[in-house]
Amino acid sequence: MEQPLDHQHPVGHSGHRSDRHAARRGSCPPGQGGYLSGVSPVSDQPLIKLEGVTKRYPAKAGVTTVFENVWLSIGQGEFVCVIGHSGCGKTTILNILAGLERPSEGYVFVQGREISGPSLERAVIFQSHALLPWLTVLGNIAFAVKSRWPDWDRARVRTHCQRYIDLVNLSGSEKKRPAELSGGMKQRVGIARALAIQPKILLMDEPFSALDALTRGVLQEEVLRICAETRQTVFMITHDVDEAILLADKIVLMTNGPKARIAEVVLNTLPRDRTRHNLHHHPHYYAIRNHLIDFLVERSRNFDREIAQRPYDPRNPPLIMPGISEGASRPVAAAPAAQPASINMRL
Ligand SMILES: Nc1ncnc2c1ncn2[C@@H]1O[C@H](COP(=O)(O)OP(=O)(O)OP(=O)(O)O)[C@@H](O)[C@H]1O
Numbered sequence: 128m129e130q131p132l133d134h135q136h137p138v139g140h141s142g143h144r145s146d147r148h149a150a151r152r153g154s155c156p157p158g159q160g161g162y163l164s165g166v167s168p169v170s171d172q173p174l175i176k177l178e179g180v181t182k183r184y185p186a187k188a189g190v191t192t193v194f195e196n197v198w199l200s201i202g203q204g205e206f207v208c209v210i211g212h213s214g215c216g217k218t219t220i221l222n223i224l225a226g227l228e229r230p231s232e233g234y235v236f237v238q239g240r241e242i243s244g245p246s247l248e249r250a251v252i253f254q255s256h257a258l259l260p261w262l263t264v265l266g267n268i269a270f271a272v273k274s275r276w277p278d279w280d281r282a283r284v285r286t287h288c289q290r291y292i293d294l295v296n297l298s299g300s301e302k303k304r305p306a307e308l309s310g311g312m313k314q315r316v317g318i319a320r321a322l323a324i325q326p327k328i329l330l331m332d333e334p335f336s337a338l339d340a341l342t343r344g345v346l347q348e349e350v351l352r353i354c355a356e357t358r359q360t361v362f363m364i365t366h367d368v369d370e371a372i373l374l375a376d377k378i379v380l381m382t383n384g385p386k387a388r389i390a391e392v393v394l395n396t397l398p399r400d401r402t403r404h405n406l407h408h409h410p411h412y413y414a415i416r417n418h419l420i421d422f423l424v425e426r427s428r429n430f431d432r433e434i435a436q437r438p439y440d441p442r443n444p445p446l447i448m449p450g451i452s453e454g455a456s457r458p459v460a461a462a463p464a465a466q467p468a469s470i471n472m473r474l
């Protein structure tokens with residue numbers, strides 16, 4: 128973890144959340160009392176803050192609450208993965224962060240400013256590459272770069288694009304159109320295009336799920352390397368626990384919907400120079416992996432029962448370090464369980 132978060136704390140520590148926003152929240156609607164877009168960022172605050180975010184949709188029997196009272200902070204340069212069962216609202220949260228959807232309740236701040244819509248500061252990589260089929264690799268990336276910096280001349284756009292084409296190892300394919308590329312190459316173009324606009328935040332919705340295992344592994348490592356080099360802040364959805372352990376600094380665990388919520392945040396205690404090949408040798412690897420799988424298999428659907436027996440504050444979901452310290456209700460899982468090499472939990 129690069130920066131301490133002001134509303135998440137390791138279990139067993141006396142974390143205390145400054146309630147300066149919450150105090151204002153209760154009495155002021157969004158856009159008032161310090162929540163106007165344009166408020167100066169406070170230097171010690173996280174890059175992203177979700178405060179009491181809830182999403183409801185009209186349903187036959189009234190209203191469905193997909194998730195409720197979601198509180199989350201993400202620091203500059205952090206790589207956060209979200210895991211939860213299908214339908215718990217992960218994509219909806221990502222869309223809210225992207226500014227493509229509005230929360231039914233609650234607030235989302237980036238650098239202390241409430242977001243009001245999509246922005247080139249927040250780039251999205253979808254499960255499908257979403258490239259423009261009539262443009263080349265270079266053309267697709269240049270299109271985004273020209274939108275971001277309309278004043279740049281051709282040569283500057285070209286040089287800038289080339290840097291990102293090289294970064295994702297697509298040198299030599301600049302003039303190819305999407306139809307001439309493999310699935311992994313298309314996804315690489317999507318990653319280069321997102322990174323080329325130098326977003327403050329990269330939002331990724333299962334970006335590798337449509338790829339074969341080999342390509343997925345290669346791209347995971349490229350993303351890990353690029354994000355470490357650029358200190359990119361990332362919010363990524365995945366169903367693959369090994370992908371989360373490889374990439375994330377923190378793994379957010381969501382309970383099953385409807386009325387899903389953040390159960391806890393797992394801190395990845397493996398060293399940042401981890402690779403796909405050495406991951407499983409780390410002493411905490413199996414503790415983290417077993418914790419995630421136990422959550423997905425059992426706790427995600429019985430969470431209400433679990434918190435009937437212990438304190439739970441949605442504003443302050445516990446920060447868990449499997450193998451080091453865990454919630455009082457959870458035993459430390461030390462022994463490796465007999466499991467397949469990669470668990471993809473789309474249940
Ligand atoms: N526009 C909409 N109108 C009504 N319900 C919606 C709408 N968009 C999403 N939902 C519902 O919200 C819930 C959460 O959807 P979402 O796509 O965020 O889930 P998810 O966690 O990303 O699932 P998956 O893992 O399958 O991608 C689903 O039950 C879905 O049917």
Ligand SMILES: [Mg+2]
Binds near residue numbers: 217218219
């Ligand atoms: Mg989704």
